[in-house]
Amino acid sequence: MLITCPYCGPRDLAEFTYQGDANRARPDPASTDQAAWNVYTYDRVNTLGDHAEYWQHSGGCRAHLKMVRSTLTHAISSVEFVRPHPGHKPSSRRKPGAAP
Numbered sequence: 001m002l003i004t005c006p007y008c009g010p011r012d013l014a015e016f017t018y019q020g021d022a023n024r025a026r027p028d029p030a031s032t033d034q035a036a037w038n039v040y041t042y043d044r045v046n047t048l049g050d051h052a053e054y055w056q057h058s059g060g061c062r063a064h065l066k067m068v069r070s071t072l073t074h075a076i077s078s079v080e081f082v083r084p085h086p087g088h089k090p091s092s093r094r095k096p097g098a099a100p
């Protein structure tokens with residue numbers, strides 16, 4: 001399976017690490033609501049169809065990505081950076097052997 005990193009382009013799945021479900025909302029870190037933390041920590045939805053997930057391009061640019069993948073076909077319908085990263089602008093990327 002190929003995943004198209006917005007920075008590196010199409011790469012093999014082996015270069016990526018699954019980081020978790022992107023549909024859950026983390027409670028306020030200062031919250032002491034045990035029920036909310038239990039839901040966040042343990043409750044999972046077994047989605048049939050498109051599912052938003054966090055991945056990291058751990059074998060490449062190390063960017064954290066949010067992608068929508070079908071759990072039926074594994075087809076990926078979107079991949080985007082989780083947060084803007086100035087180092088991931090293609091114009092700032094140095095070519096090998098180029099002067100700094």
Ligand SMILES: [Zn+2]
Pocket residue numbers: 005006007008009057060061062063
């Ligand atoms: Zn990448």
